[in-house]
Amino acid sequence: MTTRLEMAAMPPPGRTALTFLTPFLNHNSQGVEYMRIALVGAHGTGKTTLATVLVSELNLRRISVDVTPEIPRIICDRAQDQEYFRRGNNQLLKQLLLLVGQPIYEQSVDRSSVCVCDRAILDHWAYTKHLFLEEMESEDITEILEFLVIKHMSSYDQLFYVPIEFIVQDDGIREGDANFQSAIDDEIRSLLETHALDHRTVSGSIDERLSMVLKEIEI
Numbered sequence: 001m002t003t004r005l006e007m008a009a010m011p012p013p014g015r016t017a018l019t020f021l022t023p024f025l026n027h028n029s030q031g032v033e034y035m036r037i038a039l040v041g042a043h044g045t046g047k048t049t050l051a052t053v054l055v056s057e058l059n060l061r062r063i064s065v066d067v068t069p070e071i072p073r074i075i076c077d078r079a080q081d082q083e084y085f086r087r088g089n090n091q092l093l094k095q096l097l098l099l100v101g102q103p104i105y106e107q108s109v110d111r112s113s114v115c116v117c118d119r120a121i122l123d124h125w126a127y128t129k130h131l132f133l134e135e136m137e138s139e140d141i142t143e144i145l146e147f148l149v150i151k152h153m154s155s156y157d158q159l160f161y162v163p164i165e166f167i168v169q170d171d172g173i174r175e176g177d178a179n180f181q182s183a184i185d186d187e188i189r190s191l192l193e194t195h196a197l198d199h200r201t202v203s204g205s206i207d208e209r210l211s212m213v214l215k216e217i218e219i
Helices: 004-009 047-060 071-079 092-108 121-139 142-153 178-194 206-216
Strands: 033-040 065-068 114-118 158-161
Touching: 033 047, 033 121, 047 065, 047 114, 047 206, 065 092, 071 092, 092 114, 092 121, 092 142, 121 142, 121 178, 158 178, 158 206
Parallel strands: 033 114, 033 158, 065 114
Antiparallel strands: none
C-alpha cells in the first residue's frame, strides 16, 4: 500500500511535493510543502543515532530528506573550543546562541520533502532554564523567552520525545554526569506537559524507535 509520503515523493503533474500530507502545512523557501520532524530529549539519549537511521530509511524509500546538525557542536567548532558549553565555561549569552542557531539551521535545510531536526529549540531552552534561571529572572526575560520558544515549537509537524535509556557518555562536548542528564530530562518533560505540546515517546532499541517514528508519520 502506498503511503502519503511515498505518494508525495512522486507527485502527479501539477501537484507539489507533499500535497497529500495535510495537515502538514510547512512551506520551504520555494513554497513547497514539507514535513518537519523534531527529536527532543536530554543529551546522550540516542537522538542523533535515531535521526541517522531515520534519514537512511527515508532515503531508501526514495523520499528526499534533510537533517539539521547538532547546533552545539557547530558552535563549539566555530569557537574552536569543545568545552564551550560545559558547566563552568558556559554563560547565559553563550547559551542564547543555541536559541538563535537552532531555527536558523532548520530554515536552511528546508528544501526536501522531510526535515529531521536532531534536537529542537525546546531542548536548548530546557538547558537554559536549568542553568541560568536565576540570572534570567533578575533580568525579567524568562517569560518572554519561553513564549518565543513555545511559539517556535508550533513549526514542528511531528514531535518525538526520546527518554533516557542508556548510560550517558562524556564525549568532550556533552557531559557524562547522569544526574545532570536526568535534571535536563525532567525539565524537558515538564515543558512538554506545561505547554501541552503534542508529542510521542519513542523507546526501546534503535529498530523499535525507528518503527514507532515511521508508524506515526505513516510510512
